[in-house]
Amino acid sequence: MNLHRKIEALGGAFIGALKSVRELARLWRGSLAGLVERDYPKGEIARQMYVVGNKSVLFISVTMGFLGMVMVMQSGQQLNRITGDLSQLGPEFLRLFIQEFAPTITALMLATRVGAGIAAEIGTMKVTEQIDALRLSGITPTSYLIAPRFFACVVMSLVLTIFAVVFSFSAGGLTAWSVFGLNPTLFFDASRVQVYDLTLGGCKALTYGMAIPVISGYCGLEARGGSEGVGTATTSAVIGSSFAVLLIDFLLSGIGFAFFGGGAR
Amino acid sequence: MIGEGLITGIGRGTMAAWRELGGITVLTGQVLRALVPPTMDRPELLRNLYRMGNRSLPIIALTAFFVGGIMVVQAGVLVRQLNAAGLVGWGAGYAIFREVGPMLIALMFSGRVGSNNTAELATMTVTEQLDGLRALAIDPIRYLVVPRVLAMTICLICLVILGDIIALYGGALFAMLVLDLEYATLHYSLVDNIGWLDFIHGVVKAGVFGAAIAMSSCYFGVSVRGGAVCVGKAVNAAVVAAAISIVLLDFFLTYLLP
Amino acid sequence: MSEPGRTAIDVHDVQLRLGHRQVLQGLHLKVAEGGRLGILGPAAGGKSVLLKLLVGLLQPDAGRVEIRGTDLSSGDEKVLMRVRRDIGMLFQNYALFDFMTVGENVAFPLARRGDVEADEIRDRVEARLRSVGLAGSAHKMPSELSGGMKKRVGIARATIARPALVLYDEPTAGLDPVTTQKMYDLLSADQEETGCTVLAVSSDVKALMGFASELALIHEGRIRYAGSSSEIADSSDALVRQFVSGSEDGPL
Numbered sequence: 019m020n021l022h023r024k025i026e027a028l029g030g031a032f033i034g035a036l037k038s039v040r041e042l043a044r045l046w047r048g049s050l051a052g053l054v055e056r057d058y059p060k061g062e063i064a065r066q067m068y069v070v071g072n073k074s075v076l077f078i079s080v081t082m083g084f085l086g087m088v089m090v091m092q093s094g095q096q097l098n099r100i101t102g103d104l105s106q107l108g109p110e111f112l113r114l115f116i117q118e119f120a121p122t123i124t125a126l127m128l129a130t131r132v133g134a135g136i137a138a139e140i141g142t143m144k145v146t147e148q149i150d151a152l153r154l155s156g157i158t159p160t161s162y163l164i165a166p167r168f169f170a171c172v173v174m175s176l177v178l179t180i181f182a183v184v185f186s187f188s189a190g191g192l193t194a195w196s197v198f199g200l201n202p203t204l205f206f207d208a209s210r211v212q213v214y215d216l217t218l219g220g221c222k223a224l225t226y227g228m229a230i231p232v233i234s235g236y237c238g239l240e241a242r243g244g245s246e247g248v249g250t251a252t253t254s255a256v257i258g259s260s261f262a263v264l265l266i267d268f269l270l271s272g273i274g275f276a277f278f279g280g281g282a283r
Numbered sequence: 284m285i286g287e288g289l290i291t292g293i294g295r296g297t298m299a300a301w302r303e304l305g306g307i308t309v310l311t312g313q314v315l316r317a318l319v320p321p322t323m324d325r326p327e328l329l330r331n332l333y334r335m336g337n338r339s340l341p342i343i344a345l346t347a348f349f350v351g352g353i354m355v356v357q358a359g360v361l362v363r364q365l366n367a368a369g370l371v372g373w374g375a376g377y378a379i380f381r382e383v384g385p386m387l388i389a390l391m392f393s394g395r396v397g398s399n400n401t402a403e404l405a406t407m408t409v410t411e412q413l414d415g416l417r418a419l420a421i422d423p424i425r426y427l428v429v430p431r432v433l434a435m436t437i438c439l440i441c442l443v444i445l446g447d448i449i450a451l452y453g454g455a456l457f458a459m460l461v462l463d464l465e466y467a468t469l470h471y472s473l474v475d476n477i478g479w480l481d482f483i484h485g486v487v488k489a490g491v492f493g494a495a496i497a498m499s500s501c502y503f504g505v506s507v508r509g510g511a512v513c514v515g516k517a518v519n520a521a522v523v524a525a526a527i528s529i530v531l532l533d534f535f536l537t538y539l540l541p
Numbered sequence: 542m543s544e545p546g547r548t549a550i551d552v553h554d555v556q557l558r559l560g561h562r563q564v565l566q567g568l569h570l571k572v573a574e575g576g577r578l579g580i581l582g583p584a585a586g587g588k589s590v591l592l593k594l595l596v597g598l599l600q601p602d603a604g605r606v607e608i609r610g611t612d613l614s615s616g617d618e619k620v621l622m623r624v625r626r627d628i629g630m631l632f633q634n635y636a637l638f639d640f641m642t643v644g645e646n647v648a649f650p651l652a653r654r655g656d657v658e659a660d661e662i663r664d665r666v667e668a669r670l671r672s673v674g675l676a677g678s679a680h681k682m683p684s685e686l687s688g689g690m691k692k693r694v695g696i697a698r699a700t701i702a703r704p705a706l707v708l709y710d711e712p713t714a715g716l717d718p719v720t721t722q723k724m725y726d727l728l729s730a731d732q733e734e735t736g737c738t739v740l741a742v743s744s745d746v747k748a749l750m751g752f753a754s755e756l757a758l759i760h761e762g763r764i765r766y767a768g769s770s771s772e773i774a775d776s777s778d779a780l781v782r783q784f785v786s787g788s789e790d791g792p793l
Binding site for chain 1: 294319342345349350352353356357359363377382387390391393398399402405406457461464493494514515516518519522523526527530531533534537538
């Protein structure tokens with residue numbers, strides 16, 4: 019009996035997940051269509067870009083700066099233990115940050131900061147019937163609300179990833195110099211970076227930038243009940259978009275490795 | 284004009300950050316005092332442990348599984364480049380145990396459990412339930428905060444241990460499927476190069492991260508002022524503070540721990 | 542705009558289930574164009590849900606909803622958009638856009654049409670705000686207003702485009718009796734000017750009786766009374782009589 023109910027619950031969860039995936043795909047298409055139709059308030063894209071950047075630039079600087087220092091310390095210690103040759107530390111660091119850490123950690127921070135904001139904002143509009151009022155005026159909420167946030171997130175995810183690379187690379191170089199006495203000219207060396215790394219990092223940043231607003235917007239639009247509903251929407255937006263980031267990271271890295279050999283020469 | 288706004292903004296932000304930091308420190312002090320001698324609500328602790336573990340286990344397990352996969356893919360490049368199959372187990376294990384495992388699992392835990400905890404406490408605060416407890420001569424810190432802090436710390440330690448295992452086996456699975464490596468190669472590469480110290484390094488980090496997530500999550504929950512709108516803001520602030528403290532503490536712990 | 546005698550709203554045998562609750566079970570309702578219908582009923586009886594059905598924000602599980610001859614139950618967005626152009630609605634919690642000023646809120650339905658000049662929009666918004674007693678508030682944000690003022694902004698927004706059908710969800714909830722009367726005077730004056738069909742949902746029996754010529758009482762998803770407002774007090778249904786008189790003993 020108990021097992022029966024558990025299987026039922028599992029099946030229900032599975033169907034729920036399928037439905038959500040279908041809804042997410044619909045929302046994604048709707049955002050793209052909304053960008054083509056340009057059915058959003060004037061200057062909204064610029065405003066949203068400002069909001070995304072302003073909310074997260076300090077946050078990303080702190081996290082990426084410290085992450086850069088930690089990575090250099092950890093790998094420096096290991097290299098010292100095994101080979102003692104630190105000459106490859108900087109070039110490998112840069113490659114790894116461009117295609118893995120900078121886009122992914124930046125996106126995780128965006129999911130926390132911006133995703134939560136989008137879900138809270140749209141969720142509030144949902145529970146106060148503003149979404150209904152929009153639809154009554156002949157507006158599709160997706161094109162009016164999600165599309166500009168979608169575009170802003172995609173662009174800012176890329177911009178902030180570049181910023182994150184620069185910031186963490188500088189922090190890492192300073193650490194290598196002050197802790198291991200590594201010559202900065204040896205560290206700041208971009209010769210190992212290939213087109214593959216730039217493409218993979220860029221693709222990751224763009225895909226994360228699409229996933230975060232779509233998932234968070236979906237959570238907001240699904241909000242029900244008063245302020246408690248908004249709270250639930252916010253938390254599920256954070257966890258949903260964070261998880262999506264990790265999943266996308268895994269898929270894209272896997273595809274890159276399987277089809278392009280991970281950029282190895 | 285813009286410059287002036289920026290400077291004022293930075294100034295105000297710094298002031299706010301110090302104020303929050305002070306608040307968190309005071310709350311931490313109160314929690315520590317409540318722990319000596321340990322007086323708290325045992326059933327509440329167990330209830331929280333069960334709830335938090337239950338709530339976060341699936342997402343943490345999935346996260347760990349993918350993290351293992353990502354690490355192996357990254358290590359796979361080394362294999363192709365240097366033909367160094369013997370390094371995959373070591374590289375993936377070292378990164379998972381010490382850095383990536385605790386940090387990513389902590390970030391996910393903060394998003395799932397920390398944010399939920401803040402929302403719950405904040406709702407209780409704005410609906411004056413904390414004052415209600417005080418009126419019944421119950422200390423809300425001992426009754427609500429202490430069990431949650433303990434539960435979150437214990438929970439994250441257990442989840443990171445479990446996550447490490449899942450990530451390693453998930454990674455091994457991908458390494459066998461994608462990189463065509465033998466299980467034995469991975470196993471010995473890990474066992475020969477990674478010691479208990481690396482594992483404990485990560486577990487200590489997990490404990491500290493858990494406490495930090497718990498403190499910021501509880502602090503923003505009980506210190507919320509104003510109406511229901513502020514609950515959302517409190518949640519957001521708590522998650523951001525938790526993320527920053529995780530990265531900062533990770534830096535210092537890496538530096539301090541062997 | 543409206544043609545008296547034609548049916549503005551035709552709700553036929555509508556069933557609706559939300560979650561585990563059967564909200565509407567076999568609801569019938571007809572309103573002639575230019576009519577003033579008041580909808581009464583105890584809380585959670587399905588009044589607000591009915592309004593959402595009328596604008597196609599919800600779709601019935603069974604039955605038919607026709608607005609001015611157009612069937613909404615197909616759920617086709619294009620059809621809905623066309624029908625909604627002629628509908629104004631005041632939401633229960635006003636649903637003012639909190640990212641716009643009061644003026645932009647009121648102008649919104651007009652601006653969305655795209656066929657009205659900016660100058661004319663500004664003049665009409667100014668006039669509309671004056672008629673609801675909020676002259677000079679156009680630049681304020683909704684968060685600066687009190688509940689009653691927000692409600693009046695909501696009314697201005699619902700009526701600015703002179704829709705053929707106006708739906709008011711609780712236009713007077715939380716207002717004192719004097720303001721309530723003023724509010725209904727405003728709605729009356731509006732209706733007389735444009736000749737639109739008005740549907741007002743409220744649980745305030747007395748005020749609604751003064752405003753609406755026809756009343757309908759919804760209880761547990763069905764219409765328990767439909768007829769002229771002067772005769773509702775003499776209804777043969779004990780539940781209706783009890784609700785109107787507000788006495789404690791009875792079936793409710």
